[in-house]
Amino acid sequence: GQQLNQSPQSMFIQEGEDVSMNCTSSSIFNTWLWYKQDPGEGPVLLIALYKAGELTSNGRLTAQFGITRKDSFLNISASIPSDVGIYFCVRLGAGGTSYGKLTFGQGTILTVHP
């Protein structure tokens, strides 16, 4: 099945620092998604990437869809305490019974010290 490998597994940073995390896959993706899960809540979509090489920003967040279509990275600039949470890269199923199905990576846990 689809294998998503996220790194690092966890990060401890100071407020104001920039953060970078990435995700690799054993197979080609058509759509890369990044979701964030706040403590005690369900995940929320941050950014969706639809084609190889695409670079997309959402406020202080920037994500890129790798040229090989097997990887993606997410950057957070000037981190703040509310950035704390788990960041997931996610595969979106494209067709048939997989349409709309989300497959999550294991997540990167981010802790921000004030």
Added chain:
Amino acid sequence: EAGVAQSPRYKIIEKRQSVAFWCNPISGHATLYWYQQILGQGPKLLIQFQNNGVVDDSQLPKDRFSAERLKGVDSTLKIQPAKLEDSAVYLCASSGGTRPEEQYFGPGTRLTVT
């Protein structure tokens, strides 16, 4: 707009007991999902409904898990009998269908089986 509602938020039961979780999706969302999130892992899809029909239940352990969405609106997920390894957060999500990549998650039900 009200979000996805789930109840209860927490449940503690003994192994071999039964438990049921309830989900009310965002009004008008035709697609409803149930996910299982074991501690330290990303959510894993258990079952997907389109209106009141099952689209995908390939990952649902059908010997003990069941789910229904009789009127195409709210849904229940049941475990009978529970095992220790069922301890997890059970997340419900819904989507409107036009953007399957954007699923709206409820806060989840944290189940502890002792």
